[in-house]
Amino acid sequence: MARNGNTPVLSGVIGNYSESAPQAALEAHFQCVWSNTVRPQGGLSAVVPDGCVDITWIDGELVVAGPDTEVAMSALKPGSTVIGARFRPGAAARWLGLPMSEIVGGRLALQHFWGAQASEIAGRIGDAPSGAARMRTLRECLARLAPGVEAPPPDMGFAFHALRTESAGPGMAVILDRLDVSPRTLRRRCQEAFGYGPKTLDRILRFQRFLNFARGSAEPRLAGLAFAAGYADQAHLTREVRRLSGFSPAAILRQYRG
Incomplete structure (x- = not known):
């Protein structure tokens, strides 16, 4: 389906x-380093919530993309390449010296x-001759800083992965039991x-489960995807996907099918 630059x-x-895996010095801190080379006609990029924080290099500047609770739109130049590192x-x-709630x-x-x-780091990335070289420069600059940054506590990594793979009821019960914390303490730690x-x-990680299933299904049916991702029913899926992305589930499926 053809799309114009305003869609x-x-x-x-x-x-x-x-995406590429981070080098050894960054493994404790970053999930991946990534690049996205925009299609020739450019367009309006819809960045949907994923529970993550990224450092991105775009238009010559390094920017922190904070955690989202709704879709964020970004106009991208035709043929431009955005690179980033996902914490x-x-x-x-x-790394940033403040709680993510801020x-x-x-x-x-x-x-x-x-x-x-x-x-200085943004300038070094901009001086690199290619997208691959820019990604390599970003990795190298972060690796030099990593020894001075304490690794993240494992409890929040456990909480994230438990909720990414389980629905709210079982996942939350497992987290509270394993971490031996009260709901109030877990809420405070998650906010930080x-x-x-x-x-x-x-909610956000359940939405991401839907996106993963939608990408990998040859002929997905929305009712089946809703069940697989952990929604109560198709109507629940539709409400949540619209709230978090601005798209209907059917529109997302059409985008993945091209």
């Missing part, structure tokens, strides 16, 4: 998106956190690590 498109569909659950607070929905210059060092409490995180 929002999921960020993973608007260009050629790829592991709970890691961003140690930057929910924000897009803030990394210079706000790191000062002139961020500008992810920007919001475990119920919101669960």
Whole structure:
């Protein structure tokens, strides 16, 4: 289906998106380093909530993409390449020096956190001759900083992965039991690590389960996808997907099918 530059498109569909594993020095802190080369006609990129925080290099500037609770739109230049590094659950607070609840929905210059060092790194990335070289430069710059940053506590990584794979009831019970904390303490820790409490995180990760199933199904049926992702029914799926992405589930399926 043809799309014009004013039609929002999921960020993973608007260009050629790829990920690479972080080098050993970054494994405790980052999930991946990624790049997205925008299609020739450019467009409006719809970045949907995923429970994560990224450092992105876009238009020559390093920007922190804070945790989202709703879709964020970004106009991207035709043929441009955006690169980024995605923090592991709970890691961003140690690198940025503040709880994630303070930057929910924000897009803030990394210079706000790191000062002139961020500008220096952005310049080095911009001087690299290709997208692959820019990704390599970003990894190298972060690896030099990593020894001075404490690794994230494992409890929030456990909470994230438990909710990513289980529905709210079983997942939450497992987390509270394994971490031996009260619901109030878990809520506070999640707000520091992810920007919001475990119920919101669960909603977002359930939505991400739907996206994963939608990408991998040859001829998906919405009722089946709703059940697989952990929604009560198809109507529940539709309400939640619209709230978090601005798209209907059917529209998302059409984008993945091209």
